[in-house]
Amino acid sequence: MEDIAIKSRIIVAMQYDKVQKHLSLQFKNGERRLFADVPRNIVMNMVKATSPGEYYIANVRAQFPRLAT
Template sequence: MQQFPVQSRIIKGVFFSQEDGQLRIWFKNGEIRNFTGVPESEVVAMCEAKSPGQHYIDRIRKQFQRLAA
């Protein structure tokens, strides 16, 4: 998994696997959420967004399949 830089009030780390489209988001509250089928362009857009946390809520949280941690 590749780590993507992110500046966010709620997200501590973003990790993405190009091989299988798995996205792992590590939140500052300690929670980790895993998603599958996420295109790299969506990961980049989230990390570069003015508010990565809001981008996550609007474009990733319910649009992509969440995997059990």
């Protein structure tokens, strides 16, 4: 997985596996979430968003399958 720098009030770390299309997010509350089938353009849009946390809620959280971590 590749580490991706992100500036967010709720997300402290982000990793993406472009082969498997897995997105891993570490939240400030300590929770880690792993999502499958996430296209790279979604990941890059989240990084560039004015509010990555809001982008995550609107475009990732319910749209992609969550894997057990």
